[in-house]
Amino acid sequence: MTGQAGRTAALVLDRASVAYGDVPVLEELHGTVYAGEAVALIGPNGAGKSTLIKAILGLVPTVRGRIEVLGVAPAHARRDVAYVPQADTLDPDFPVSVEQVVMMGRYRRIGWLRRPSAADRTQVAEALEQVGLSGRARDRFGTLSGGQRQRVLLARAIAAQPRMLLLDEPFNGVDAVSQHSLLEAIAVLKARGAAVVVSTHDLAIAHLACEEVCLLNRQQFGFGPTGTVLTPERLRATYGGRALELRGDRVIVTQT
Numbered sequence: 001m002t003g004q005a006g007r008t009a010a011l012v013l014d015r016a017s018v019a020y021g022d023v024p025v026l027e028e029l030h031g032t033v034y035a036g037e038a039v040a041l042i043g044p045n046g047a048g049k050s051t052l053i054k055a056i057l058g059l060v061p062t063v064r065g066r067i068e069v070l071g072v073a074p075a076h077a078r079r080d081v082a083y084v085p086q087a088d089t090l091d092p093d094f095p096v097s098v099e100q101v102v103m104m105g106r107y108r109r110i111g112w113l114r115r116p117s118a119a120d121r122t123q124v125a126e127a128l129e130q131v132g133l134s135g136r137a138r139d140r141f142g143t144l145s146g147g148q149r150q151r152v153l154l155a156r157a158i159a160a161q162p163r164m165l166l167l168d169e170p171f172n173g174v175d176a177v178s179q180h181s182l183l184e185a186i187a188v189l190k191a192r193g194a195a196v197v198v199s200t201h202d203l204a205i206a207h208l209a210c211e212e213v214c215l216l217n218r219q220q221f222g223f224g225p226t227g228t229v230l231t232p233e234r235l236r237a238t239y240g241g242r243a244l245e246l247r248g249d250r251v252i253v254t255q256t
Contacts, residue, residue, distance in 0.1 A: 007034040010164055010195030011056065013223075015065035018048070018055045025051045026216070029065070031223035033212055035163070038186060038196035040206035040226070043216035044239050049199040050086070052216065053166050056197060057083060070163055079108060082157035083166045084150075092142035098152050099137040102127055105159035127155040130188055132181040147178030154185055165189055167198040171205055183209055203230060 058075030069077040
């Protein structure tokens with residue numbers, strides 16, 4: 001699907017509503033993210049950001065309207081979508097190397113029963129270089145810091161060569177070096193034509209990495225260019241009946 005000036009629409013939300021069974025979680029979402037662009041999902045805890053990411057993966061049903069991913073229904077696009085969750089299920093004590101973790105991103109393309117080729121190993125090496133960890137390939141995954149492990153998980157997603165990358169709070173608890181590496185890797189993916197969806201509470205990240213912003217709290221409070229949508233008025237509406245302070249580039253929320 002093409003849109004403005006012939007650009008390819010990677011993600012289309014067309015009056016989409018998402019529910020768990022009979023319980024609505026998100027209603028009336030509307031907006032478009034184009035190939036080579038990123039959108040930041042911003043809203044309070046429990047607003048539905050993770051649920052929207054799962055809906056884009058086809059794991060949560062769209063009960064009204066439409067979600068289209070890379071021109072097809074979400075479940076049909078999974079081969080071209082990579083996902084980095086908030087907390088990975090990989091046990092840090094499991095005896096697996098950094099290189100082996102990143103190679104997991106190739107299995108969808110090469111299959112679990114085939115041996116990785118030289119081209120697969122090249123993709124893994126390039127992914128580790130993009131996140132600044134090429135010198136740690138043989139290290140055990142569990143010996144890395146939390147920020148470094150997050151960078152390895154992003155490298156795993158990069159190695160899959162996705163056309164869309166989904167990131168659920170990737171910057172929580174990471175150090176400045178890891179944050180810089182994550183931002184650089186996102187920029188490289190966008191330059192290669194991938195679309196990126198990232199949930200975050202950090203407004204600076206939205207400004208640095210994203211062309212679009214979607215403000216969520218069970219419904220949509222804004223979707224559009226970062227500089228236009230991220231206003232104090234819209235943020236206060238998104239965070240609802242809570243005290244909100246914009247301190248620098250962060251949203252500080254307390255219960256009223």
